[in-house]
Amino acid sequence: MLEQISQLLQTAFSHVLSAFINKLVPLVGVGGSVESVEVVEIKTIVYAVALLAVLGVIFGIALAMVAARFVVKVDPKVEQVRETLPGANCGACGFAGCMGYAEAVVGNPDVAPNLCAPGKSPVAAKIAQITGKAAGAVDPKIARVFCQGGRSKSQRKFIYSGVMDCTAAVLAAGGDKSCDFGCLGYATCMRACPFGAITMSDDSLPLISKEKCTACGKCVAACPKQVIELGLMSKAVVISCHSKDKGIDVKKKCQVGCIACGICVRTCPVEAIKLDNNLARIDHSKCITCGLCIKKCPTGAIHDYIPVRPKAFIHADKCAGIDVCAKVCPVSAISGDVKAVHKVDQSKCIGCGMCEARCPKKAIEMVQASSSSAGTHAQKEMAAV
Amino acid sequence: MFEKVLTIFIASALINNFVFSRYLGLCIFFGVTKKMETSIGMSFTFTAVMMIGAALSWFIYTYVMVPFQLGFLKIVIFIGVVAAFVQAADTIMKKVTPALYYKLGIYLALIVTNCIILAVPLINAEEHYSLFESMALALGSGLGFSLALIIMASIREKLDLADVPKSFQGLPISFVLTGLIALAFLGFSGMITL
Numbered sequence: 001m002l003e004q005i006s007q008l009l010q011t012a013f014s015h016v017l018s019a020f021i022n023k024l025v026p027l028v029g030v031g032g033s034v035e036s037v038e039v040v041e042i043k044t045i046v047y048a049v050a051l052l053a054v055l056g057v058i059f060g061i062a063l064a065m066v067a068a069r070f071v072v073k074v075d076p077k078v079e080q081v082r083e084t085l086p087g088a089n090c091g092a093c094g095f096a097g098c099m100g101y102a103e104a105v106v107g108n109p110d111v112a113p114n115l116c117a118p119g120k121s122p123v124a125a126k127i128a129q130i131t132g133k134a135a136g137a138v139d140p141k142i143a144r145v146f147c148q149g150g151r152s153k154s155q156r157k158f159i160y161s162g163v164m165d166c167t168a169a170v171l172a173a174g175g176d177k178s179c180d181f182g183c184l185g186y187a188t189c190m191r192a193c194p195f196g197a198i199t200m201s202d203d204s205l206p207l208i209s210k211e212k213c214t215a216c217g218k219c220v221a222a223c224p225k226q227v228i229e230l231g232l233m234s235k236a237v238v239i240s241c242h243s244k245d246k247g248i249d250v251k252k253k254c255q256v257g258c259i260a261c262g263i264c265v266r267t268c269p270v271e272a273i274k275l276d277n278n279l280a281r282i283d284h285s286k287c288i289t290c291g292l293c294i295k296k297c298p299t300g301a302i303h304d305y306i307p308v309r310p311k312a313f314i315h316a317d318k319c320a321g322i323d324v325c326a327k328v329c330p331v332s333a334i335s336g337d338v339k340a341v342h343k344v345d346q347s348k349c350i351g352c353g354m355c356e357a358r359c360p361k362k363a364i365e366m367v368q369a370s371s372s373s374a375g376t377h378a379q380k381e382m383a384a385v
Numbered sequence: 386m387f388e389k390v391l392t393i394f395i396a397s398a399l400i401n402n403f404v405f406s407r408y409l410g411l412c413i414f415f416g417v418t419k420k421m422e423t424s425i426g427m428s429f430t431f432t433a434v435m436m437i438g439a440a441l442s443w444f445i446y447t448y449v450m451v452p453f454q455l456g457f458l459k460i461v462i463f464i465g466v467v468a469a470f471v472q473a474a475d476t477i478m479k480k481v482t483p484a485l486y487y488k489l490g491i492y493l494a495l496i497v498t499n500c501i502i503l504a505v506p507l508i509n510a511e512e513h514y515s516l517f518e519s520m521a522l523a524l525g526s527g528l529g530f531s532l533a534l535i536i537m538a539s540i541r542e543k544l545d546l547a548d549v550p551k552s553f554q555g556l557p558i559s560f561v562l563t564g565l566i567a568l569a570f571l572g573f574s575g576m577i578t579l
Contacts, residue, residue, distance in 0.1 A: 047453040055445075055462065059469035066473045070480040 010042045077106045077130055084126040086118050093117065106131055117141065118214040141215035142233045143197075143208050147183035148240045148303060149254040150203025154179060165191075170224040178253035181242040183227045192222035235284040236305035237291055239264070244277045251299075258301040264293035269330055269354070290352030292330050309351030310366035312344045318363035325355035325364060390521040392577055393514075397525030400577060404533040405563070405570040409500035414533060415559055417492050424538035426485045427492060432527030434474060434496055435505060438467040439523035442506035443516060456510070463506040468497045501526055536566060 018039045082102040093115035095101040104111045105127060113133045114124035120140055128134060160169055160176035166188035169175045175184045185204030197212035198219060206219075210233070220228045227242060239258055243250050247259030260278045265271075272286035273293060280301075282293075291309060294302045312333075314325070321339035326332070333349045336342030344355075344364075356364040403409045417427045442463045450456055475493055478486045486493070496502060505526050509519040540562055549558050 044454060048455050048458055051449060051453070051455060051458070052461070052465075055465060059465070063469060063472055063476075066476050070476050072480050072483070 014039055014042050075106055078102050080130050081106055081127055084119075084123055084130070085116060086123070105133075109133075118216065120214075140233045141230050142210060142213045143215060143217075143219050143228050144231050144238055144240075144305075145183060145189075145206050145208065145228050146238070146240050146242045147181075147227050148205065148256045148301065149177075149179060149182045150201065150205040151185065152203050153256050154182060154254040155252070167222075167224045175225070179243055179245070179250070179257065181225065181227070181244060182254065182257075183223075184225060188222050188224070189219040189228060192218045194218060232284065235282075235287055235289060237282065237287060237289045237294060238303050238305065239273075239280050239282055239301055240303040241279065241301045244279055246278055250278075256300050259299055261298060263296050263298065264302065267292050267296045288353070288357075290330070290354060291350055292352060295350070308368065310353075310368045311346050311349045311351055312353075312355050313365050313367045314342050314344055315363045315365065316341045318361050320361050320363070322360060324358045324360065328354045328358050330354065386517075390517050393518055394521040394525040396577055397522050398529035398532065399570070400573045402529045402533060402570055402573075403501045403504065403526050404530060405567040406574075407504070408567075409504055410530060411563075413492055413495055413499055414530075414537065414563075415556060416495070417489075418534055418537040418541050418559075421535075421538045421542055423488050423492070424534040426489055428527075428531030428534050430474070430478075430485075430489065430493065431496060431499075431501075431530055432524070434467070434471055435502060435527045435530075436520065436523045438463075438470055438502060439505050439509060439519055440516070441466050441470065443509055443514075443519045446506070446510050459507060459510055460503065463503055464497070467502050471497045501530060533566075537563065 079102075082099055085098040085102060087098050093101045095104050095115075101111075101115065105113055105115075113127035113131055114121075116123045116127070117140070155178040156176045157173070157178050158176055160172060162168055162172060164186050166175070166184045166186045169184050169186055174180055177184055183205060185200070185206075187198075187200050187206070189206050190198040190200055194216065195212045195214055197209045197214075198206045199209070201207050206228075208219075215230050217230060220226075220230060225242075231238065241256070241258035243254070243257045245253070245257075247261060250257040250259050258278075258280050260275050260280060262275055262280070264280055265273045265275055269290065269292065270286050270288055272283045272288075273280050274283065275281075289306070291304055291306070294304050312325075314334075319336075319341045321336065321341065323336070323338050323342070325342060326334040326336065330352060331348050331350055333345045334342050334355060335345065351366065353366055356366050397403070401407060404411065404414055413427065413431075417423045445462060445466065446459070450458065450462065471494070475486075478489075478493065505519075505523050508514075509522060512518075514522065537559070541559060544558065544562075553561075
């Protein structure tokens, strides 16, 4: 009885299925050397399902066995480090993507934990914690524009009307700016920045945000005049000009260009500036960011990226009157007799920090005008003076 | 019989080269030929996977699918077999030759979706080749593909030093080159009528 019912059901199912397929097939067409059949037998379907199931099971077991036999031991720290990294795979660390850096920093004792540029200090600290390496001070880099010649300060050769993009403008006789080395101001870099760190000022010069810039280098590559360079954020005094023209020509084309007069070279207390090809350049390995050159530059080509300079303050209780500070002060702002407590004239002080570096008693502190807890005692005293 | 095997072998390697005459397997072809070492690594891996995949597929087709008239499942089963085998090869390579594994990277997994890997078992099934003939086709296709990869890699490495216009750099000029080589391979056609 049961057999008869199952027989019936099977034939019924086959006929329904084949009727359906035979209606559909003339519409859709059979291809690929598959023969169409009159009646789809139930056993074909069973065999097909069985074959696929069996193959699936066999492959599953085989793969599991292979995976168990050929297992590669992965240090779990690698995965932990990989999770702390931003995952942008930008390659700024010098390794092939974030996974490459994760493996290198865990496996190789010489690789520093602070190489991730977009990650900056928080990531460096986490990696140092996971790998047990010393974090070291992260010296972040930032992109800087080597041109201060905005529209109000520089001349234009002709009126450019075309695609408002620097790469397009540069095709028209090298750009509409009189100075061949300057920034054209059509915001190609702004569009190239993936972090939105660049905005254009009213004077058509790019302004790079300290907080958002990760020194990925895309703006450097995008600028057709190669006016943007990557530099250490700590080296905050920069000669913002790339002009290799002679001084007289520079003067005609731009009010704030470097005329290679050499005053800065002579002024620099550590001989960090050199003239090369009608352009002064600061050697940042020697530069102490004292800022003396900024004031002496006749065209104002040198830019100070420290917005407010701190002032030196001598703690009276620590000063032993050694007088080294007064000798090294480039603006002679420190007065005092030998063996007596010295004092800094706040109006003359330019915040270069040379006295603080030289004082053997560590009696000098550089205090910010708007300040933090460290400075308040000193500031109150300063204010009282 | 031996004649037929040799004919199939030469035909699949040169005359009907899978890359230059049939335009299959181009993804891996362009991806891996940037460097010579990845190309050589890939050609060995591909030939090995091809031969074993074709053998497995042939066995399953001849002894399981034909008797039970499950020919319509060809594509599914062949891809399944190759996928499982490539996964095994992936795991084994990671342990045994990690350097090559990292160099090949994603392209090892991409062998699964390579058209040639599917084309060879399908051709074997349709033409009802015997085991030896199927192996000849697989070996020929592997060697033909390796030849294509090596030719392309040697040209592309030199291309880095050439003055290519910016809009052509990278993939466009490679396509143009492949077309030119395909034209050259046309010279083989008619050598053996298959």
